[in-house]
Amino acid sequence: MRILLIEDDVSLCKALLIHLGSQGYETDVCHNGTDGLSYALQNTYDLIILDRMLPELDGMTLLGAIRKKNISTPVIMATAMDSLRDKISGLDCGADDYITKPFDAEELLARVRALTRRPAILKESPLLCFRDLCFDPENLELSANGKSLSLSKKEAGLMEYFLKNKEQNLRRGLILSYVWGADAEIEEGNLDNYIYFLRRRLRTLKSRVQIKTIHGVGYRLEGIQEDT
Numbered sequence: 001m002r003i004l005l006i007e008d009d010v011s012l013c014k015a016l017l018i019h020l021g022s023q024g025y026e027t028d029v030c031h032n033g034t035d036g037l038s039y040a041l042q043n044t045y046d047l048i049i050l051d052r053m054l055p056e057l058d059g060m061t062l063l064g065a066i067r068k069k070n071i072s073t074p075v076i077m078a079t080a081m082d083s084l085r086d087k088i089s090g091l092d093c094g095a096d097d098y099i100t101k102p103f104d105a106e107e108l109l110a111r112v113r114a115l116t117r118r119p120a121i122l123k124e125s126p127l128l129c130f131r132d133l134c135f136d137p138e139n140l141e142l143s144a145n146g147k148s149l150s151l152s153k154k155e156a157g158l159m160e161y162f163l164k165n166k167e168q169n170l171r172r173g174l175i176l177s178y179v180w181g182a183d184a185e186i187e188e189g190n191l192d193n194y195i196y197f198l199r200r201r202l203r204t205l206k207s208r209v210q211i212k213t214i215h216g217v218g219y220r221l222e223g224i225q226e227d228t
Helices: 010-022 033-042 059-068 084-093 105-116 153-164 172-180 189-204
Strands: 002-006 026-030 047-051 075-079 097-100 128-130 133-136 141-144 147-150 209-214 218-223
Touching: 002 010, 002 033, 010 026, 010 105, 026 033, 033 059, 033 172, 047 059, 047 105, 059 075, 059 084, 075 084, 075 105, 097 105, 128 153, 133 153, 147 189, 153 172, 153 189, 153 218, 172 189, 172 218, 189 209
Parallel strands: 002 026, 002 047, 047 075, 075 097
Antiparallel strands: 128 133, 133 141, 141 147, 209 218
16 A cells, blocks of 8 residues: 655654554655655555645645546645635545644544545556556566566666656656655665666666666656667
8 A cells, every 4th residue: 555645744754654654554755745746646646645735836736736637546635724614625626535733643544544445446557668668567577579577676666767757857866756765865876776777677678768867967768769
């Protein structure tokens, strides 16, 4: 079960991560609305816990944006705004539930369980494909030209991010945040190592897809130009 937590209170996030983790939930965290929207649009989650008052992009605008993209992921809106009108506006905007701060963690977990028990309306195909390359995120399997191989969890996270943002220049910071987490403390050299591993995987599969270095920016997944 994968949850996206969008909340600018770092202390609250740390506490919620402990409680959610104790129940076996895998949770991604964002501390502003811009990053939260990016994560919500580029990944598949079973539930989103969304603060209403966020820096850069407020929760109501973020929620409206994902609903316009026909993303039906259940959303619990968490906020200190507790008037009836505030609750109604949040629900009308597309929230499935509304919890008022401060709240007890056990109450939030009960609401999470209630929403995640609901059956999904439609399960999309998990395969991500580009040119001759296909990736199955459920089984962490990469394939091309009739061959397939298994990826490690970090390799899989990288490949998933590249395929969801193919032919785009991706900044190193965003890649690190997506794969390792927004609050992770890692050396940037780790990213370069895993890029090397993925490039080796692509060569093994003889794929016509490559990961190109964009100097001063990051990386880009693109097709290899055919010889003329």
